[in-house]
Amino acid sequence: EPEVTxxxxxxxxxxxxxxxxxxxPISNHLYFYWYRQILxxxxxxxxxxxxxxxxxxxxxxxxxFSVERPDGSNFTLKIRSTKLEDxxxxxxxxxxxxxxxxxxxxxGSWLTVV
Amino acid sequence: QKEVEQNSGPLSVPEGAIxxxxxxxxxxxxxxFFWYRQYSGKSxxxxxxxxxxxxxxxxxxxxxxxxxxxxxxxxxxxxQPSDSATYLCAARSAFGxxxxxxxxxxxxxxxx
Numbered sequence: 001e002p003e004v005t006x007x008x009x010x011x012x013x014x015x016x017x018x019x020x021x022x023x024x025p026i027s028n029h030l031y032f033y034w035y036r037q038i039l040x041x042x043x044x045x046x047x048x049x050x051x052x053x054x055x056x057x058x059x060x061x062x063x064x065f066s067v068e069r070p071d072g073s074n075f076t077l078k079i080r081s082t083k084l085e086d087x088x089x090x091x092x093x094x095x096x097x098x099x100x101x102x103x104x105x106x107x108g109s110w111l112t113v114v
Numbered sequence: 115q116k117e118v119e120q121n122s123g124p125l126s127v128p129e130g131a132i133x134x135x136x137x138x139x140x141x142x143x144x145x146x147f148f149w150y151r152q153y154s155g156k157s158x159x160x161x162x163x164x165x166x167x168x169x170x171x172x173x174x175x176x177x178x179x180x181x182x183x184x185x186x187x188x189x190x191x192x193x194q195p196s197d198s199a200t201y202l203c204a205a206r207s208a209f210g211x212x213x214x215x216x217x218x219x220x221x222x223x224x225x226x
Binding site: 031033035041042043044045048050056058089091095097101102103104105106107108110 | 148155156157158159160163202204211212213214215216217218219
């Protein structure tokens with residue numbers, strides 16, 4: 001089965017610090033997503049990305065968040081100044097781009113802000 | 115606000131029995147529906163997708179969709195201890211390339 005790779009698997013950071021979460025999507029996939037899951041809560045959509053630009057973003061995805069695909073393979077989520085409430089599991093996901101496709105999730109990056 | 119609702123459980127089912135998981139959704143425009151399994155601390159893993167009214171079977175799993183009632187269900191036959199997990203229902207308003215809206219998940223425990 002194809003894999004979506006995420007790094008780091010776990011990061012602890014101090015409040016106010018910048019964090020970059022990295023994802024290597026499946027190579028021929030065109031649509032990319034970031035979701036997050038606060039402990040004990042539902043999986044929440046953050047942002048979708050297609051053709052090198054944001055397709056849609058949620059209310060959670062404020063000015064502190066940004067995404068980019070710097071080199072055609074990696075897909076990154078940056079949080080500029082982390083807050084305690086940013087502590088969550090962040091999932092990268094991707095899909096190939098035709099109707100009825102499967103969305104594949106990475107294993108997640110667990111972010112703890114202290 | 116598009117919502118997907120699930121009973122959070124926990125739902126306990128004896129090994130070998132049928133587990134029945136239910137989900138309702140608020141957006142009538144939703145077109146495709148998914149059941150994901152999530153083990154504690156892990157990522158969601160797709161179990162089933164369903165797009166048309168009726169039943170869809172895949173091994174021990176059967177997904178059921180009723181768009182008129184805005185209702186999706188997942189049946190797991192011959193439940194195994196390895197089926198113990200949280201099951202997430204998700205919907206999207208297109209057949210592809212749009213965000214998923216997840217429910218809170220139902221925690222299922224299979225009792226040996």
